[in-house]
Amino acid sequence: MSRLTVFLARFIGLFTVLLIAALLVRGSAIVETAISDKPLMFTYAIISIALGLAMVLGHNVWSGGALPVVVTLVGWLILAKGLLLLFLTPEALIRQFERMQYGEHIYLYLAPTLVLGLYLIWAGFTAPTSRRL
Known part of the structure; x- marks a missing residue:
């Protein structure tokens, strides 16, 4: 795993879980x-587009197991969210x-993101790493 x-x-998982905890509180x-x-919201759209583009350009990996694909999908979703907020x-x-x-229905909307964040934390901290980026 790269x-x-x-x-x-690790980053997205921890960020997501901490953000959801704050939203629940x-x-x-x-x-x-x-x-x-x-x-x-305009600022949020610009930041989301920048982060989404950075992830799509830097990590557009569609093979190698579930974790790289999930990370790539999250990048595309962040980009799509930014474009949606912008337009x-x-x-x-x-x-x-x-x-x-x-x-x-706040719990209903936050539950899938919490599960995704927990998965990314677990997978990120248990995955073997290689020397390459």
Whole structure:
């Protein structure tokens, strides 16, 4: 397994689990506040596009087991999320958020991401690494 794959799995996994823990503690209020802040969402879109592009260009690996493929998919999803946030109007984003009833179903929406984060932590910290990037 490449060192880059292992690093990204550990980094994304730990980041995800810590972020979800904060969201569970603070509830959906923080997300509701962020979505209504147009400059913040634009900044978030730009950061997501930059991170997604960096991952897609630096780690576009579609073979070698589940971990490299999952890390690659996460990179593509981050890029897609950034593009979606960039091109959706703020009003459309708020309408979609309201339709999802995020505040009422926060655990349902956070569960898949938590499972993904836990998998990346486990796989990243148990994977053998090679010397190559």
